[in-house]
Amino acid sequence: MRGEDKYGDKLTNLETEFEAELAKASLPAEAKSDILKLARAYKDNFVSFMTQQTLTDQVSDLGQIYDRIRPAIVRIMTAADAYSQAAEMRAEDIRQKLLWGDRASNAARRCARLPVRSEHCQNSRFDGLGDAPARPGAI
Numbered sequence: 156m157r158g159e160d161k162y163g164d165k166l167t168n169l170e171t172e173f174e175a176e177l178a179k180a181s182l183p184a185e186a187k188s189d190i191l192k193l194a195r196a197y198k199d200n201f202v203s204f205m206t207q208q209t210l211t212d213q214v215s216d217l218g219q220i221y222d223r224i225r226p227a228i229v230r231i232m233t234a235a236d237a238y239s240q241a242a243e244m245r246a247e248d249i250r251q252k253l254l255w256g257d258r259a260s261n262a263a264r265r266c267a268r269l270p271v272r273s274e275h276c277q278n279s280r281f282d283g284l285g286d287a288p289a290r291p292g293a294i
Contacts, residue, residue, distance in 0.1 A: 162201075162205070163201065163202055163205040166198055166201055166202075167198070167202075170194070170195075170198055173194060174191065174194075177190060177191060177194075
């Protein structure tokens with residue numbers, strides 16, 4: 156019944172006309188009341204059915220749309236994961252550089268406090284770290 160909202164609209168429009176005709180009919184009041192209750196129940200159920208059908212159609216449409224865009228979503232998620240991983244690696248690299256920079260700064264301060272600069276302080280980027288790498292160009 157996709158696209159057939161006109162049936163629900165038509166039923167709603169005919170409801171008023173039906174009630175007017177029913178009122179004119181030569182039926183007992185109790186019968187008219189019962190018929191009116193049944194007609195309204197039918198209308199309510201039909202409107203519920205139309206709403207359910209519309210929702211079912213929309214869910215189906217949404218599923219089809221998702222199926223079409225899923226490959227793009229997967230590519231975006233993969234790219235985002237790769238970007239996140241690269242950012243984590245860069246952050247770790249920065250943390251390591253900050254750690255070594257802090258150690259170098261501390262070593263430089265220790266060397267500066269010595270009365271006579273030791274050969275180790277002159278030939279190394281670090282003081283007191285044992286096997287720390289020598290400065291580029293140091294002898």
